[in-house]
Amino acid sequence: MRTKSRKQNKINVITMGCSKNLYDSEVLMGQLKANDKDVVHEEEGNIVVVNTCGFIDNAKEESVNTILEQIQKKESGAIDQLFVTGCLSERYKPDLEKEMPQVDAYFGTTDLPQLLKALGADYKHELLGDRQTTTPKNYAYFKVSEGCDRPCSFCAIPLMRGNHRSTPIEELVQRAEKLAQNGVKELLLIAQDLTYYGLDLYQERRLADLLRALAKVSGIEWIRMHYAFPSGFPMEVIEVMKQEPKVCNYLDIPLQHISDPILKSMRRGTTQKKTTDLIDNIRKILPEIALRTTLIVGYPGETEADFETLKQWVKTMRFERLGCFTYSHEENTHAYQLEDNVPQQVKQERANEIMKIQSEISWEQNQKKVGKSFRCVIDRKQGDHFVGRTEIDSPDVDNEVLIDAKKYYLKLGDFTDVEIVDASDFDLYGIPLNNKAVGD
Secondary structure: OOOOOOOOOOEEEEEOOOHHHHHHHHHHHHHHHHOOOOEEEOOOOOEEEEEEOOOOHHHHHHHHHHHHHHHHHHHHOOOOEEEEEEHHHHHHHHHHHHHOOOOOEEOOOOOHHHHHHHOOOOOOHHHOOOOOOOOOOOEEEEEOEEOOOOOOOOOOHHHHHOOOEEOOHHHHHHHHHHHHHOOOOEEEEEOOOHHHOOHHHHOOOOHHHHHHHHHOOOOOOEEEEOOOOOOOOOOHHHHHHHHOOOEEEEEEOOOEOOOHHHHHHHOOOOOHHHHHHHHHHHHHHOOOOEEEEEEEEOOOOOOHHHHHHHHHHHHHHOOOEEEEEEOOOOOOOHHHHOOOOOOHHHHHHHHHHHHHHHHHHHHHHHHOOOOOEEEEEEEEEEOOEEEEEEOOOOOOOOOEEEEEOOOEOOOOOOEEEEEEEEEOOOEEEEEEOOOOEOOO
16 A cells, blocks of 8 residues: 655656746746745655646657656655646646546646645735746746737647737836846746737737836846747847847747748748748848747648758758757647648658758858857856857757866856857857966
């Protein structure tokens, strides 16, 4: 018979999926901490909350496997209670309850008060976005809106997150001020659709105004933008980037594809010409900008000609940063009506081809950085290296600057000028300027 653990209650929050999920976990942890609960992130605890991802097949499978691992721990007595929340739970709650009844309770993406109640805590409205950050102290993900109103055919996010809901500028400024007081120097703006910000609250796009307001927050040194939709892109945002030193010359703008037939079927509201013109205009206004994009290959009906168009366009545009995913056939999306007719092996081969092209582009661009110096922030120490980033690199997804920790001492969270002495396709190697060597 299973016996309960004798540990005092410690709540372990496990996060699956994207930075938006991580933000939600941090808010949950902040609420629990305010209720005087002992809470940790992905460590040991006798009560476990799994914050799931339900976006694509691989993410769903990883979330399910994590739940199953925790069920085994519960049955063996290693943990006492298991709760599941997040996107997968929002989307498939009845199925999960049927297939995995060992979980104590399932909660959706808007069920935070109910989840807290199950954990013996009260939802505190006065916290105003307070959260227990899990990232290095110098940066924090900063969610400015929730949900999405876009009709993209392949995407299940509206099913899990609902319609777009912007957080007021004044409230976001207050949140940024609290983060800055706690030592955060870099805000990574995230949303399902960043460029839609403000349309619901103010009846106009207000991302540029939000950036100006956040730039006034004392202590914040970098503001970085993720997940900007290309259709209806507010060009005044680029002007703000040009004028405001705190706004990084970096833009994450997921484009997904470029072949017109695929863009039309994806319901992206744009064309190859419009997209190319947008990128050209952005680069014309701000030549030093670094553009990150993501692409999907293997979408239903994607022909060799469509893929060849995409390949040639990637070669031509030479994005500074690029990621590529294989199409996932998601039920209840518009594209689910289409036949998923590109074999998985072909999908993967196409993704590999795109990333090979990008690897060569990245290598060539990185070689041009050798001999130059860049302002870098030092995120962490890993093995024998301090790991930093330049202004055009976001955590986890972009290039890193590696500095020999045996030779140099750097303080985590600090900014320092670094001379690049070597480079590979996705890493830079540098020497800090004006820093003492170890032993000096």
